[in-house]
Amino acid sequence: MIKVETKKYEYDAVRVIQTENSKPLILFGAKATDIEQWAGIPQKKTLNPGSAETTGFQRTENQNRLRQLSSFYQNKENVVQNNLICSLRKLKGCKVEFLESQHSKMVGKLIIEFPDFYTASWLALFGLLRESLESRIGAVAVDTSSPKYLELKSRVGLFSEDNEANSEDIEDDTEGDSEGGIEAAIYEESHLNDFLEDIAIRHELLKELNNEEIDKDKFLGFDRVSLISFLLPITLVDGQHRLKGAVLAAEEIANNQRQEGLDLIKKGVSPEEVFSGLKNKYSRELPISLLMEDEPKEQVFQFVVINQKATPIGRSLLGTIISTTLTSEEMESVNERLLASGIALDDARAITWAVRNAASPFYGLVERGTQSEQKDLLQWNVMGSLISIFRELKGGKLFHAKNDYAKRWKEKFLTKSEIVRSDEFMDAYQEWSALDGPWQQVFIAFWNKVKQELSQDENPSRHNYWGNTRKSNIFNKISLTILASDFFKFLVTTKQVINSVDDINTLVNDWLEDVNRAYFDQDWELAGIKKDSPGIRARWAENWAEYRESPDQLPQAKSYRNAKKS
Known part of the structure; x- marks a missing residue:
């Protein structure tokens, strides 16, 4: 467990149980600035170096839409009735629970507690994410002599003279790996193993860094905010633009409160604390529907059905989301429900297999819906x-x-x-x-x-x-x-x-x-x-x-x- 302070949030809430077999829904409201602290928005994108592909399922942000929503939110009379859709994330040290009141099982308090990841070290963050992924698909051993490890190692100034002398051999080995047979290319259907390997390699590299000075905000293709998104106790399944638009609106309003800000600074409050306080003060409260379910397959199911039945996402991104976010076992269990909703899962898996199979002539040549393509x-x-x-x-x-x-x-x-x-x-x-x-x-x-x-x-x-x-x-x-x-x-x-x-x-x-x-x-x-x-x-x-x-x-x-x- 990482040694940082615990962040705690508490909200009045209503619990709704739709059927005997369904998990409870918790309905409540929270400031946008609160939500961005405890709700992760894992996005599907390719990260460099190393071409690590994340396991998120949210689309990358549309900046034009964010500006439009920010403008809309800055008008105090405007109201958005759509709930943000959230689910739980299973992670050590995090707790989200509903405490019913003495008078009603439907009404109570929602308590959200989690370690302050925002002050944690890179080593702790990568270690937690690695542990979380390994709990789903098994432990992975990192070969510190592999071409991928040595390549990434060279990017953080740890490349020794002996390894540098053999750099040409390393490159040849990498090429050779891609020539394996079809059987070798048909690995875990979800390709979560790829992402886990990327995380594990960086985790081992950070151990080797031995607390040397590294960039505070970025490390080998991962930025701190994106990494923390995979560790927060709640996952935002739908509504990322509404949330980010509301946060942007709060920031712009806070920036315009110059006199109020100067008054606080004169009282000895730091500029960072002034901005944070004003941003929180002028943040609007957004409605939230939280499904008390921490299974990734349920989160993907909710995201896919919501987005395909409302504003459909591109097939390439949809296929990539499904096949890179769930393990094979998780995909099998959700397949029938997706089919019943008019969404064919096997089609996405078959296409992803052909696109990611190194023996395929289409390897790397088919759109996948990520922003870096x-x-x-x-x-x-x-x-x-x-x-x-x-x-x-x-x-x-x-x-x-x-x-x-x-x-x-x-x-x-x-x-x-x-x-x-x-x-x-x-x-x-x-x-x-x-x-x-x-x-x-x-x-x-x-x-x-x-x-x-x-x-x-x-x-x-x-x-x-x-x-x-x-x-x-x-x-x-x-x-x-x-x-x-x-x-x-x-x-x-x-x-x-x-x-x-x-x-x-x-x-x-x-x-x-x-x-x-x-x-x-x-x-x-x-x-x-x-x-x-x-x-x-x-x-x-x-x-x-x-x-x-x-x-x-x-x-x-x-x-x-x-x-x-x-």
Whole structure:
């Protein structure tokens, strides 16, 4: 337990129990400046260095919206009726309890107590967060000779001369780690292990620092406020902009109370205490609904349902939130409830697997909804549709035709393929399409071979570059969908089964037998053309299909900008 003072808050509250099986709701009001002290707002974002991805589920802040809310709040007559939605966080040393009054079980006091993390050391904070994560997914041992540890160590001035001499070998080892097989890449579905490793490494580094002087506000990609957000006794599930807007309004009002501030300073109050006191004085009180539940799966469930049923969040961020905030066991237990609410969890898990699998050619090339992402990544829903063609064996349609060749192959050849054990259709399909079913290996093998044969990832200026959706002729929704659909067309027309993932290499070679490997590496003169339109999609599909069947001459470049008429 860390040795700091305890912060305590007390509020009048009402307890509501909706059903016999539901956890109690505590309804109360608190100043915005109080709430920001005891409610954490873990955000989903990528942190550098080390590319640590946090486990939060709140979106990064929209500064324009904050300014608008601040202006709204500064008008004393304005009222926001929406409650802030909160849940508990399970952490040693923190206590949140409702004490019912003598006269009614519904009315009472809400007590919030927790260590003053704001005065704790970096070592204590990282140690507490590490302990919290390890209680969910098991202890992690830090290899102090690993490339990741040594790289981060070098960033805080702890790099020894011996290690520096071997820096080239370290870099080579890092590259080698990414070449493992698919099995090695399918780690914990939630990827909480990644975040825990980032925390544990920093924790060990801080032990090694031995109280040397370090930055008070930032440490290796983590800022103090963000880190503390993971440790506070209450989690803000919904309403971060309303809260931050109210705090900003209080700050702006406090800054305008110059005479009141000067009077306090003349009485010997420090400027910091003056500002803090005025900010608290002019902070408005906000309504809160606190669910007395500390399970992370319940917090994510509430956040996802609230945001998808009200103002939907982007699918990429939604998928990232689900798959990086919960452990596999937690996801399984909440899956049925999300499905009943119209939200498919397995889809998000499948996409995240393909995006984060180092063996996948889409690794790091698909949007995930975090603020630090580069532009021109493949859209999350496009990745989902590509996965659906292989996993669900549907959607394999060429844009100029009506036949679904993935569905046709499923109906005619799936049960004849030895890659699945059963010759009963439903059993075979269930095995194939399971989250970790054979489709995964086929998907990876197919796209790696396509990338190898038809593209390159070294020169972004070439038209067959693998990784820029705006400029590449191949790495975009239209071309990738055409290639996947046409492959299944080839399997159907040539009556091919898949007995093993090893078959994919030969099947793709046969499919592309006479195809010019420079097909996508030419200027299609697309300036000013909206690629993702029905006529252009149909034109590209027709060009490819006709060329592959009669590959004597590449289609004229200018034909790709001419929309096919329906």
